[in-house]
Amino acid sequence: MSMKDLNYYKSLDYNIIIEKKKEKEEIWYIAYTNEFGKYACYGQGDTAQEAIESFYEERDIFVEYLFKEGANIPEPTTTESEKFSGVFNVRTSSIIHAKLVQQSKDMDISLNLYLNQILSGAVERRKDEIQIMNKLSELCAQLEKHHFEVTKQLNYQKSKLAAEKTWSADYQGPYLKTA
Structure with missing residues (x-):
């Protein structure tokens, strides 16, 4: 087993996210890599x-710390797209196959290019x-919060109005006495 030195780990090329x-009027950016974790090194x-x-700068400090501690230093992972060749077979009915061939001919492009365009559009x-x-989902959450606040205000106003309407029970004037 070969020992990798500190410079090896510092030179690794990670995919940076x-x-x-944004909070109120303040805007800033953070950069991190999935291999180290969003909050461990950014x-x-x-x-x-x-x-x-x-x-x-933070990565170098973090890698030095892990190296000195003898901890595992994660290496960059390959991206998902690097794992696939771009070639696959699809089984379909002869009717769909014929329609796709005809549509690609109508557009004067190859079936392969036509299918690529269809798949690309679907992915997008x-x-x-x-x-x-x-x-x-975000708008629904805002609407629910607004609904909660409005309901709370209406209930408060309703209780205030109900309290104001009980004045006759508290009033002991001569005009309200019954015989």
């Missing part, structure tokens, strides 16, 4: 570039659907 953060800056530069639509669903 950049997130834009960089922060006013711009994405500053966050990346900060990450590299799915990403859009996920974004829309996330936004809808």
